[in-house]
Amino acid sequence: MSTEARQIAEEGIEEARAALRARQGAGARYDSPNAPATGLDWARRGTAYFARKLNELRDDELQQPSLLPGWTRAELVAHVGYNARALTRLTQWARTGVETPMYLTDKQRGGEILLGGTLPPRALRNLFAHAEVHLNVEWRDLSAEQWDHEVRTAQGRQVPVRETAWMRSREVWVHAVDLANGGSFLDFPPELVNRIIADVLAAWRRRGDHARFLLAFEDDRAPIEVGDPEAGDAPTISGTAPDLARWLTGRGARRLTCDAEELPAIPRWF
Template sequence: MSGAPLSPEQLALRERQGAGARYDADAAPHAHLDLARRGTAYFARRLMQLDDADLDAPSLLPGWTRRHLVAHVGYNARAVARLVEWARTGVENRMYAFDTQRWDEIVLGATLPTRALRHLVDHAAVHLDVEWRDLTDAQWDAEVVTAQGRTVPARETAWMRAKEVWVHTVDLDNGGSFLDFPPEMVDGIIADVLRAWTRRSEPGAVVLRATDRDAAPGEYGEGGPVVEGAAADLARWLAGRGARRLRVVGGGKLPAIARWF
């Protein structure tokens, strides 16, 4: 599978950067990589707006300080990079070698000096980007196993990372909003939640109606209430980050929904 032809500007950039520069393979999931990289920049901007002392305050995740959250985002990049390395080398390399590794890393990361914690996020993101750019066309389709036990092609790692950085920026609780997300990220989250519910055969039913979209964003089950609002507000609710500006058509309370993942 080949990508779109390079523009004259892109060709000129590659010539300036030289043969040693890394680029995504033609068969890479370019749209999802773009979302992951833009989300990484979004998280970095919001994190930079926080003073060191601000990191000790609670995040929007129950029981987590911002330090825990920042550590998670950094170590998640390392975990995703392990899957990408698996795809590149063919040698099994799980996201986590043992059941408690994810939480152990978060707890450890939260104790790091603030400068080291910030560097963790930056360096881990760069490492992941390098691993992505080292994949060949064929390696993007190599199978790896997620922390949830799903077998997926390596191209799924770009979307996995995009979800982490965009949603956890909101969890920093310093002004990040689903309203800031690109439309394709919002729509992707809605579709991802519905897919997750379907895989797990979750109970319940709901019809989603986005007031700012021509097409309906989706529905789950049969005969559920119609929940209406902007697509970003629907995504926020489905992602478990609270309900704002949503209404049930015909009246009544919002239905209870299952977790995302």
């Protein structure tokens, strides 16, 4: 496409957007131009993916185990719903300047999960649906400047509020797999898988966790060496990026090969 044709196409898109906004009226909300577009896209697509896997479950299946040890599916759904509310509090903090942490106490998160897991199925499904709508409203109310305001995560990290888009993305996509009804890392957008792998390794580095191995991908990308090279030889773990991401996040090993006798133990993600 020529430069002139591209400009005409872009002008047409902007005209269409302006017409849509005029029809929707002043009450419609849109993402700021400074919003993290890719992260919000992942978060919204992941929310739809989680909702689809949740809707595939009958009410009587919600009390069955999830892939998270000791958690029922109901507790997992409650956690995902209350996570949206916690991220909403961070977004409100960035918008208003009034400190509203994700959780008031260390016990709040665990208490919400236990209580939420006892909710009737309809209430549990509504919790998930309503919480994600509220979070989206708060995201769309952030101005361009406010997206760079700093907030504090539950782990104590100071981050710009735009980080909440990534925090929500990993939450909904990975926990959709944890529902244990057919969700797969193979369904994830490829760039999201790459970001998850990078996120796991970055979390280990921040905490000073030790692991030593080489990630070898089945495509033509360069391998990733994990750990201190001076620590000696490292076993090579080979597989597709989705299968490696599944293992790194603690969701088990599928279709991976290792040139050592067994896969090494790895630290937790977060």
